[in-house]
Amino acid sequence: MTDDPPPGRAAGDAEPPDTPPPVHLAPDAPAPAVGRGGRRRDQAIALGWLVAIWVLLWGDLSWGNLLAGLVIGAAVLLFFPLPPVTFGGRLRPGALLVLAVTFAGELVTASLHVAAVALRPGYVPRGAVIAVPLRVRTDLNLALTAEVVSLVPGTLILEVDRDRGVLYVHVLDVRGPEDLTASRERVLAVERRVVRAVGSPAEVRRLNPELVDRRNHP
Template sequence: MSGGADVEPAGPRLRHQVPLVAWLVLVWILLWGTWSWANLLSGLAVAVVVMLLLPLPPVVGSTRVRPLSLLRYLGTFLTDVVVSGAQVAWRAIGPGGVQQGAIVRVQLRADSDLLLTMVAETISLVPGSLVLDLDREERLISVHLLHVTDLADVERQKRDVLATEDRIVRAFGSAADIAALDTGDGA
């Protein structure tokens, strides 16, 4: 290849593809509803064809899963989903309804495409918040908040976005990503 493009060697590339193949085979078996050798082999064939016809771009940068930080992230995420879901349900059926929403922009500190995507997905999966835009170059995320009470609540929810980023980076980020959290000002 010309132009100095970095090409990942076959060994690491295959290592990154195995989990995707396993996931596609699992989804195939779940779609059929029963486990059999025929479903396993046909799922494997479909997964290989999908990966050959629709290759994913390589993920740049390294990630490392830290189990304790991952548990902290997952626990907080699940708690946020349940609590926010109850709050949104109450706003939908309660007497007050939604009084005031807001769109906020938060300066993130992570610089990895994977980490930024995980932050955006996590925020969007929590009821009551939705990512409207993620400016990759500026690392600026715009979030719609369903309900805010005052400016102090807006600031608290912006800090919650940064706390989500912090948990994700500490669970999946490289040492350099974690160092950027500690030195970044992200307001």
């Protein structure tokens, strides 16, 4: 299969020397390779997240937990290296604050709900597993959204389908279809807050496809 030459140029003519070849990237294509400085920056960000998760799991902010988190995080990055996940987003302090405050509120309300279910005499809660397709399918968004959802009592990530960008979530105390819908909406709300806090402008726009379609078709 051959490409036809553009108008005004013969088939044997060479490309102009100063014209770079076109690059076409799919919306969810992996990011280009980064240099040593970018790699170190990504490792530092990953180490910071591992330390934060370690402290959250222990539930105690202390120098001992911070030091242990640094050691464990460094060991994980050294002995269990994962494919590089480049950070092409933008840190937004306001959205980060919203993410943290909302997470703290959900942590308290979910803990009270689980405690009430556990202490209710004779009540047997029903659980369910739901599939939630995310709108931003990058590895970073999948990991952050899954971690935030798993840290809230009553919800647990059972599996992550990386290829399709789907989270399989176990939810507690399901009484009807409306509870399943509400659980999906809560996971998508977590994704929205995560992307708005650390995502790129293109990823933020992807959360509102109707706005993009409105711009393209006024």
